[in-house]
Amino acid sequence: MVNKTRLYWTLQIGGWATYAAFQIVTYVLSGSGIRTQRLLSFVIEAILCLLITHYYRNYINQRKWLSMGLPKLIRYVLAAVLLMGITTYFLRIPFSIALGTFNPANAFDPEKMVTGIISYTVFFFLWSVLHFMYNYFERYNKSLQLEASIKEIELSNLKSQLNPHFIFNALNSIRALVDENPTKAKHAINQLSSILRNSLVTEKRGLTSFEDELKLVRDYLGLESIRFEERLKTDFDLDPESKDFMVPPLMIQTLVENGIKHGISKLTEGGLVQIKTKVEGDHLKIHIRNSGKFVVNGHKKESGGGLGLENTRQRLKLIYGDEASFRILTEKDNFVLTEIIIPHLY
Amino acid sequence: MKALIVDDERLARKELIKLLEEHPSIEIAGEAMNADEAEKMIEELNPDLLFLDIQMPGRTGFQLLESLDSAPLVVFTTAYDEFALKAFEVNALDYLLKPITAERLAEAVHKIQDKEKTKSGRPRDKKLDLEDQVFVKDGERCWFVSLANIRLFESDGNYIKVYFDTNRPMIHKSLNALDEKLDERAFFRASRKHIINLSWVEGIEPWFNGGLMVKLRGGDKVEVSRRQAAKFKDMMSL
Numbered sequence: 001m002v003n004k005t006r007l008y009w010t011l012q013i014g015g016w017a018t019y020a021a022f023q024i025v026t027y028v029l030s031g032s033g034i035r036t037q038r039l040l041s042f043v044i045e046a047i048l049c050l051l052i053t054h055y056y057r058n059y060i061n062q063r064k065w066l067s068m069g070l071p072k073l074i075r076y077v078l079a080a081v082l083l084m085g086i087t088t089y090f091l092r093i094p095f096s097i098a099l100g101t102f103n104p105a106n107a108f109d110p111e112k113m114v115t116g117i118i119s120y121t122v123f124f125f126l127w128s129v130l131h132f133m134y135n136y137f138e139r140y141n142k143s144l145q146l147e148a149s150i151k152e153i154e155l156s157n158l159k160s161q162l163n164p165h166f167i168f169n170a171l172n173s174i175r176a177l178v179d180e181n182p183t184k185a186k187h188a189i190n191q192l193s194s195i196l197r198n199s200l201v202t203e204k205r206g207l208t209s210f211e212d213e214l215k216l217v218r219d220y221l222g223l224e225s226i227r228f229e230e231r232l233k234t235d236f237d238l239d240p241e242s243k244d245f246m247v248p249p250l251m252i253q254t255l256v257e258n259g260i261k262h263g264i265s266k267l268t269e270g271g272l273v274q275i276k277t278k279v280e281g282d283h284l285k286i287h288i289r290n291s292g293k294f295v296v297n298g299h300k301k302e303s304g305g306g307l308g309l310e311n312t313r314q315r316l317k318l319i320y321g322d323e324a325s326f327r328i329l330t331e332k333d334n335f336v337l338t339e340i341i342i343p344h345l346y
Numbered sequence: 347m348k349a350l351i352v353d354d355e356r357l358a359r360k361e362l363i364k365l366l367e368e369h370p371s372i373e374i375a376g377e378a379m380n381a382d383e384a385e386k387m388i389e390e391l392n393p394d395l396l397f398l399d400i401q402m403p404g405r406t407g408f409q410l411l412e413s414l415d416s417a418p419l420v421v422f423t424t425a426y427d428e429f430a431l432k433a434f435e436v437n438a439l440d441y442l443l444k445p446i447t448a449e450r451l452a453e454a455v456h457k458i459q460d461k462e463k464t465k466s467g468r469p470r471d472k473k474l475d476l477e478d479q480v481f482v483k484d485g486e487r488c489w490f491v492s493l494a495n496i497r498l499f500e501s502d503g504n505y506i507k508v509y510f511d512t513n514r515p516m517i518h519k520s521l522n523a524l525d526e527k528l529d530e531r532a533f534f535r536a537s538r539k540h541i542i543n544l545s546w547v548e549g550i551e552p553w554f555n556g557g558l559m560v561k562l563r564g565g566d567k568v569e570v571s572r573r574q575a576a577k578f579k580d581m582m583s584l
Binding site: 165168169171172173175176177179180226227228229265266267268270 | 354355356357358360361364380401403404425443444445446
């Protein structure tokens with residue numbers, strides 16, 4: 001704010017001083033001799049213009065002309081600058097009288113009057129143009145910044161995080177495994193620590209490589225298999241070119257977890273989770289299938305079911321705009337298909 | 347005392363059984379891996395205590411409890427779950443967060459034994475009396491309510507409204523079925539619509555058509571139909 005005020009006064013004083021200097025130089029060069037009164041009148045004229053535009057600015061700010069529509073603003077500005085031109089012209093008269101340079105024949109000659117007023121008006125108009133251009137530009141800049149920071153906040157809110165429920169269940173299974181199968185228990189601890197490490201690293205990143213995400217998903221499924229045992233079957237069918245793609249971290253994991261939470265874990269007999277990828281042109285198509293049924297806005301408010309999917313959708317939109325797509329649907333044979341298509345980003 | 351473990355994960359059941367080895371007072375009568383299995387086993391084994399997981403395939407632990415006439419002592423076992431924890435805030439004997447620690451389990455067992463002392467073992471087929479508890483759930487809130495605290499059951503369509511404290515949650519049962527289960531020395535069928543807890547009766551007034559108006563502590567008023575009025579007078583005069 002302080003900077004802005006200082007900038008304003010620098011421009012205002014500097015601008016009108018230049019105006020006065022220019023007038024004086026032109027006058028001197030015209031060779032009509034140097035008269036102090038004449039020079040003084042130019043300075044007074046510049047000061048008058050400075051004061052008038054200053055009050056004009058206050059008035060504009062007070063009446064919030066900046067938020068006016070452009071057609072209305074142009075009309076108001078034209079009227080204002082004309083009024084200011086006339087005012088300045090007549091305000092000069094008492095000063096000329098005081099300085100003894102007043103010449104009624106000259107001052108009230110219609111032709112001279114019109115040229116005088118118009119020249120002031122033009123200067124005030126230019127002043128207005130600069131003023132509004134500066135403010136519009138600044139406002140646009142601000143809104144851009146705001147938009148960027150909003151987007152950043154939204155994205156970080158939407159970022160997937162590991163579900164604590166999963167972590168505690170995994171730890172519980174591992175505890176039991178320690179007695180039953182120590183080797184398997186050790187392996188499970190490695191998987192869990194790898195997941196935790198990965199998720200800590202990638203949470204900070206905007207995108208992660210498909211391979212890293214896939215490793216995390218494999219570790220995740222490995223741990224869930226310990227918990228669900230023969231009730232969880234997994235299947236991978238991956239396009240080798242998938243590894244060239246970047247994906248939002250933990251997104252596939254979240255969707256797989258969704259499939260387990262709302263699909264497999266609800267089925268007494270358990271079921272299958274299948275992850276399939278296909279590269280088509282510049283896009284990566286990811287299919288996650290799980291046994292179960294997709295209930296749209298299920299009658300029960302379950303912790304974050306629908307919200308999770310909505311987050312994924314918004315997150316894709318924020319990162320990729322309309323380039324990515326996301327859908328979830330029930331297929332025949334009691335399978336739920338989740339499909340994400342994301343573009344190649346480089 | 348006899349306990350039944352209900353959890354869909356084999357390893358979770360195994361771990362709990364292992365931990366319970368330290369507590370010989372608790373005899374594990376069986377393991378169930380879902381609500382349906384548990385319901386059958388509860389009927390057969392009549393356990394005093396349930397270790398109950400909440401999230402299970404098919405019906406949840408809450409739904410299992412809702413389907414039981416009277417709830418045994420229950421210790422919930424669950425991994426971190428905001429939804430479940432909120433429900434526990436209301437009241438529950440106890441809950442154990444997975445992975446379960448030996449110390450925490452010991453505390454829970456201690457609580458169970460305290461509770462057990464106040465409650466003499468209930469023979470099978472005995473009617474529900476004031477010492478029994480029922481499990482009721484209303485949206486996200488749930489309660490184990492001692493029958494002694496329930497002053498009134500009111501039928502409402504296919505549901506029964508259960509009056510206790512300032513709450514009136516609904517249970518999905520018929521009033522006739524409930525009436526058969528309740529001990530007639532403690533509860534009285536006032537009319538087609540109402541069953542009252544006799545220990546809550548505060549005043550009785552004659553009413554139209556030879557009926558009675560019963561005032562309960564807390565201010566609720568219930569009409570006793572003419573048909574039941576004579577029986578009611580008999581009971582109260584004892």
